[in-house]
Amino acid sequence: MAIEVLQWVGSGAVLLSTTALGRKKADQYRNRPRDLRRLAASLRALEADIQYARVPLQEALERAGRQVAASDSPVATLFHEAAAHLQNPGVTAQQAWERAVDEKFGSTSLSCEDREILLQLGKHIGQTGPDEQVGHLEAALALLDAREREAIDDRQRFERLYQTVGVLAGVLLVIFFI
């Protein structure tokens, strides 16, 4: 009797957790295009500030973060965080950017390849004249644009898939153990 109750509880827990895992994976696919879009919008703002207004980088990063519709979204905090790091004495733009990417990347839905694009951009940010800065930002934006199209495709293919896989894996495990 007691064993049976425990079995039910255990099976429920397994099912719940695999479903949750599947959902999480599916969420990543669902949110990635949105995060990529927000990232691009912020980088465009950064580009304009650098090219036309020549706003100092620290302030420009801060403003780029505010471009994102939800100002507490992970992408926005990435920019705010970079701006905050840059305020510390002895910190270069590259260090500030890399630290912010390291800290905030986990909470975004971006993939490892997206991360590479960001780190590549960090190597040049603030270190050259305005024309070259625009060049580097444009290159990053072109790559991100391609990634966004890819991400939309992936979402259509994998979002439902992972949700279903989560539930099914749970069922399979339960049957297997019982």
Add this chain to the structure above:
Amino acid sequence: MLMQTVANRLPISVRNLLPPGVQAVMDALDERDLLSLEEIRLRLGRPLELVGIKDHPPFMIAQDHLRHVLAMVTGSSLYAVDQELRRGYITVQGGHRVGIAGRAVLDEGGYVKTLRDIGSLSIRIARQVIGCGKPLAQYMVDERKGLLPTLFIGPPLSGKTTLLRDVARLIGDGHFHSRLDRLRVSIVDERSEIAGCLKGVPQFDVGLATDVLDACPKVQGMYMMLRAMAPQVLATDEIGSSEDVHAIMDVARAGVTLIGTLHAFDVEDLSRRQNIQALLASEAIERFVFLSRRNGPATIERVYDRHLREVAKSWR
């Protein structure tokens, strides 16, 4: 307390510009050396040079070191300092001047557009020497005429600007001479070196009754301050061009006392220059103070009057 002494040795605003490796070199120096340090020079692929210090451990400068300093100097915004690059130097917090040399990029008209491939940086440490202008009071104040228009003259690094800053402070505080009340001083600070302004606030003590026009071209600035601030004394740096001399004569005609600096080696060098001959003829300047580094920066060598005759101490 410890922070205080460290800051006195090497201004923290300078230390913050340096990459960790160079900071370590500086931290290993003793206090006397750091006090005599005048310039930190970084050249790509060559050892670090510390001007003012005889002996220090060698340290090779790599591209990353220059990049670090450049990022600190520009606030990681090289794109925002085009104008400064065109002039060849940037003034940073604390009034220190960072000279930059690299490869010039020209525009269609053949003017320098910007610098790239930066290979040399020279950080010139600005120090305020409180009270160094005091010995000049006996030469610069006349019983009848009051404060006399004066130029501080000397080779580079002879302490001209340091002296100008302290005299402006003493006059603006009313402590220059016992017979001289506090006067309104206007500083036209084209290179942000005299007052070292950061966002409108002088980083150096330039006196209570002192107004600063920061980063403004000298000649324009002198007329602006004359019109806007009704100064009794006008202080400016590095006089030389014929426009400068013209402006000085106008300042004298307006009844304002000018104190300034001029780059020259000795009195022969000075009197050979055409612009200066015009200035001498106008008698707009009453005192020429020649400086050297014989007994450390801002050593007063000789003082001449408007006819370039040597002056003895006038009165106390």
